Structures are given as C-alpha cells and as structure tokens.
Amino acid sequence: MTPINHRRRRALRVAPTAAAAVLALGLGGCGAGSVASSSGDTLTVLVEGGGKAVLMPIAKEFEAETGTSVTFVELPYDSLYERLNTELSADQVSFDVAALDAPWLSYFSPGLLPLDDMFTDDVKGDLFPSLVQEAQVGGHFVGMPAWTNAEILYYRTDLFSDPQQRRAFKAEYGRELAPPTTWDEYREVAEFFTQDTDGDGAVDLHGTDVKGAVETEWLSLVLQAGAKNVVLDDDGRIVIDDAFHKAALDAYVAPIEDGSAPAGASQFDWATSQNLFNQGQLAMSRFWAHAYTQVPEDSPVHGHVGVTTMPAGPGGAAAVPGAWYLSVPRAAAHQEAAQEFVQFAFDHNELGLDSDLGLAATIPALEAGAAEGRENLSALTSALDEPGSAPRPATDHWQEIVDSVLIPMLQEATTQAKSGTVNTQALLDRAAKQIETIVG
Incomplete structure (x- = not known):
C-alpha cells in the first residue's frame, strides 16, 4: 500500500515562554510539513519492538526533509518500562523521544x-476523544x-458461511447464523461452534477463548456493561466492586462455565490466544486489531478471517x-528537534499504515x-468511535494495580469458573480492598 498523502500541513504554535521563544526561532513559523532543518542533530528514540516498525517510515521521511537523523533504541516491553523509570526518575536521559504505552x-x-x-x-478534531483524554x-x-x-x-468466515453449519444453527436457535452483535448472541454462537469436528469423541473446535493472564479484554467488557470508567472513576474513587464490573466478570467467565x-x-495470554485462532482451534476470538494482517499464509484460517466490532453489552460495543x-523528556539533549519530530510524526501519521503493525492514530489516516x-x-x-469507549485510569499506580490485583483476580476467576465455584462479587470486593491499600 502506498503512503496516503491526504493530510493538510499545520503550523506548530509555540507558547510565549523563554524556552518556547528559542523553539520558535528554530521553527521559523514553518508548517509541520516543511520543518525547518535541524541538520547535524541525531535524535535517539526509545521504543518497544512493534512501535519501531510504525515509526521507521516516518523517521526516514523526517531525515529526508530536515537533515536530522533518527536512531532507535528498541527494547522489550518490560525493559522499556524499566529504562524509562530509571532514567526519568534520575532526570538524566539517554534519549530525546520515547514511545510510551498509554497507562504509563x-x-x-x-x-x-x-x-x-x-x-x-x-489536532483534537482528528483524534478519538479517548486519545485526547488520556494524553492529558x-x-x-x-x-x-x-x-x-x-x-x-x-471470526472464521469459512465456518459462518458453511451451509451445513448455517442449517444446524438455524434449527437450534431459530435465526440465521451471523457474527454476533450482542453478548447473548456471542454466547450462543460460541456454544454452537464448540464441536467435535472429526468425530473422535473429543472437542477439537471451541467457539471462543478467555484470556485470564491479561486484563484489557475484561476491561472492555466493563465498558460494554455500561460503566463510564474502569476500576477507578474520574475522581480516583474505587468502583471495581460495582454492578457494571460484576456483570462484566460474569460475562467474562461464562464461556468457561459452559465449556x-x-x-x-x-x-x-495474547500469544496463546493468537496461536489457537491461527491453528484453527477457535471459531471466534476477541483480539487486537493489528493481528488481522498477520495471519500466517500456512495457517488453516488464512483467507478465512472476518472482523467486526466486539459484541455489545448493555452499554454498547465499547472498547479500551x-x-x-x-x-519528550524534560532532560532531553535535543528538545527542539525532538518536538519537531513529534509534530512531524503526527502530520505524517498515515505512513505508519505501511508498517508491519499497520496502525495509525488519527481518524483521517485510519x-x-x-x-x-x-x-x-x-x-x-x-x-474507538463508540460513545462508551474510554481509556484506562490516569493514575500513577495503574501498572501495580494490573500486576498485583487485576490479573491475579482474573486468573482466580477463570480457575474457579472451570470448577464451578466462582463468586465474582467476592473477588471484586477483595480486589477493591487490595486497590485501596495501593492508592491510599
């Protein structure tokens, strides 16, 4: 796919401060598409592996237009967090720009x-409201x-279009087989496609999966249940034990309970789920959008994958x-060029679509x-355009909450659901107390 050169160029406005005045001299009032050269600088960009792919075509274009070269330091997710934590807390950084996951x-x-x-x-008009909210x-x-x-x-298009499957589904449920649009439909379709396809007496195809070792899928269900916030409200109050979170946890473990x-x-985790789907062992899976173009050519489902929004709960088809x-760190050595790069990356956001990850941030580019x-x-x-879609809480403690409370709670819920002993409200009540000790 060729780059999409549809964006208009915008000037970078600068605040009337002493530091900004220096920046203004460097930019000279140029539009972001014709950035003033900072030739001679070399920018260091700290990034996680997948993010480097998105930023590489942008960096090449930036260097061609400005003469400023870009060097990437690529780290695994956990190592990136630790590097950021070490250097930013010491106010001594070895990078000029960093790609940060939203909760950080x-x-x-x-x-x-x-x-x-x-x-x-x-700029705000070109972004989904949830992205504007969590950037601040x-x-x-x-x-x-x-x-x-x-x-x-x-979902597997070969299964959903199979005449025999369609007849059997209509006979059992009294409606046409189609990708589910509601929680109830999702559960019915998942139950239907849990099958012994080779007749050996053992289930070899499951309707869906549940990921107990990650939290985001459940958080999306919380929003679909009708919650305005996940785990904490806008004032920092703990809401994980409310009716929305319970409805979401009930829906989350339901496919385990019914088999x-x-x-x-x-x-x-995400990798396990992706492998199961690509191996043809799942009829449906809730997964990150980027994976659609990454189904291996030798996969039995290659060419037979459809996508749509997640099924809607009482609050709609919301997502996190x-x-x-x-x-840009305050201690960056090349702040002027770093800000130029950040602005340039936004104004050329569509270039990320040509990367292996195939993603962008702006509505026009997508x-x-x-x-x-x-x-x-x-x-x-x-x-992302759903009214109920919302970001994760803006709290310094989010990563600790995820690691020490949410994932252990989900793992316990999925384990209990398999044995038929799950008490979702008790799990949420305990999680609320644990979070209280973290946030104070």
Whole structure:
C-alpha cells in the first residue's frame, strides 16, 4: 500500500515562554510539513519492538526533509518500562523521544515536557476523544498519539458461511447464523461452534477463548456493561466492586462455565490466544486489531478471517484504546528537534499504515487506509468511535494495580469458573480492598 498523502500541513504554535521563544526561532513559523532543518542533530528514540516498525517510515521521511537523523533504541516491553523509570526518575536521559504505552503517561508525566501547543483544535478534531483524554495529565498534554489499537471480534468466515453449519444453527436457535452483535448472541454462537469436528469423541473446535493472564479484554467488557470508567472513576474513587464490573466478570467467565472456551484459561495470554485462532482451534476470538494482517499464509484460517466490532453489552460495543504516545523528556539533549519530530510524526501519521503493525492514530489516516485487505481498520475505527469507549485510569499506580490485583483476580476467576465455584462479587470486593491499600 502506498503512503496516503491526504493530510493538510499545520503550523506548530509555540507558547510565549523563554524556552518556547528559542523553539520558535528554530521553527521559523514553518508548517509541520516543511520543518525547518535541524541538520547535524541525531535524535535517539526509545521504543518497544512493534512501535519501531510504525515509526521507521516516518523517521526516514523526517531525515529526508530536515537533515536530522533518527536512531532507535528498541527494547522489550518490560525493559522499556524499566529504562524509562530509571532514567526519568534520575532526570538524566539517554534519549530525546520515547514511545510510551498509554497507562504509563501519568506515572512518568513529571519527567515529560508539556506538548500543549501541539494540541490545536484541528489536532483534537482528528483524534478519538479517548486519545485526547488520556494524553492529558494534570492539565497538560504530555504525549502525542503515534498509533492506536483496540480489541475487535475475529471470526472464521469459512465456518459462518458453511451451509451445513448455517442449517444446524438455524434449527437450534431459530435465526440465521451471523457474527454476533450482542453478548447473548456471542454466547450462543460460541456454544454452537464448540464441536467435535472429526468425530473422535473429543472437542477439537471451541467457539471462543478467555484470556485470564491479561486484563484489557475484561476491561472492555466493563465498558460494554455500561460503566463510564474502569476500576477507578474520574475522581480516583474505587468502583471495581460495582454492578457494571460484576456483570462484566460474569460475562467474562461464562464461556468457561459452559465449556465453549478451552481449558487452561488462567494462563492464556495474547500469544496463546493468537496461536489457537491461527491453528484453527477457535471459531471466534476477541483480539487486537493489528493481528488481522498477520495471519500466517500456512495457517488453516488464512483467507478465512472476518472482523467486526466486539459484541455489545448493555452499554454498547465499547472498547479500551491501546494507544502509544510520543513524549519528550524534560532532560532531553535535543528538545527542539525532538518536538519537531513529534509534530512531524503526527502530520505524517498515515505512513505508519505501511508498517508491519499497520496502525495509525488519527481518524483521517485510519479511515483513508481502510480498504480491501484492511477491513480491520474499519472495525478499529468503529470500536474507538463508540460513545462508551474510554481509556484506562490516569493514575500513577495503574501498572501495580494490573500486576498485583487485576490479573491475579482474573486468573482466580477463570480457575474457579472451570470448577464451578466462582463468586465474582467476592473477588471484586477483595480486589477493591487490595486497590485501596495501593492508592491510599
């Protein structure tokens, strides 16, 4: 796919401060598409593996237009967090720009340069509201969205179009077989496709899966249940034990209770789920949108995968955005060139669609990129455009909450569901007390 050169160029407005005045001299009032050269600088960008792929084509174009070279330091997810934590807390950094996962923005915000003047009305209008919301910490924008993601529903088109399956489904449920649009339909379809396809007496196809070792899928169900926030409300109050979170946890473990999800859910992470689907062992899976173009050619489901938004609960088909942001540390050695790169990356956001990850952050880029073979972008845009879609809480403690409370709770819930002993409200009540000890 060729780059989509549809975006208009925008000037970078600068705040009237002494530091900003220096920046203004460097930019000379140029539009972001014709950035003033900072030739001679070399920018170091700290990034996680998948993010490097998105930023590489942008970096090449930036170097061609400005003369500023870009060097990437690529780290695994956990190592990236530790590197950021070590260097930002010491106020001594070895990088000029960093790609930050959305939940990290609040924690690292004291060490990040405000980017408020980049967030013009035009910029905000090109972003999903949830991305604008989570980019802002303590009244300042501390990250510019570089790409975004969300979970969508994957389903096997070969199964859904099979005449024999369609006849059997209609005979059992009294309606046509189609990708589910509601929780109830999702559960029915998952039950139906849990089958012994080779007649050996053992189930070899499950209708769906449950990922007990990750939290985002359940958080999306919380929003679909009708909650306005997940785990904490806008004022920082703990809401994990309310009726919305219980309804979501009940729906989460239901496929385990009825047997339509495979055993071992407490240990299932994203990689496990992706492998099961690509091996043809699942009829449906809720998964991140980027994976649509990554089904191996030798997979039995290659060419037989459809996508749509996740089934809607009482609150709609909401999703949790999985956005990454470009931030500039206050201690960066090349702040001027770093801000130029961040602005340039936004104004050339569509270039990320040509990467292996195939993602962007802006609405115009995602809409223009949606085409045959890129149906996932339409599903992604629809998911993020849902009124109920919302970011994770802006709290310094989020990563600790996830690691020490949410994932252990989900693993226990999936284990108990398999044995038929799950008490979802008790699990949520205990989680609320654990979170209280973390947030104070």
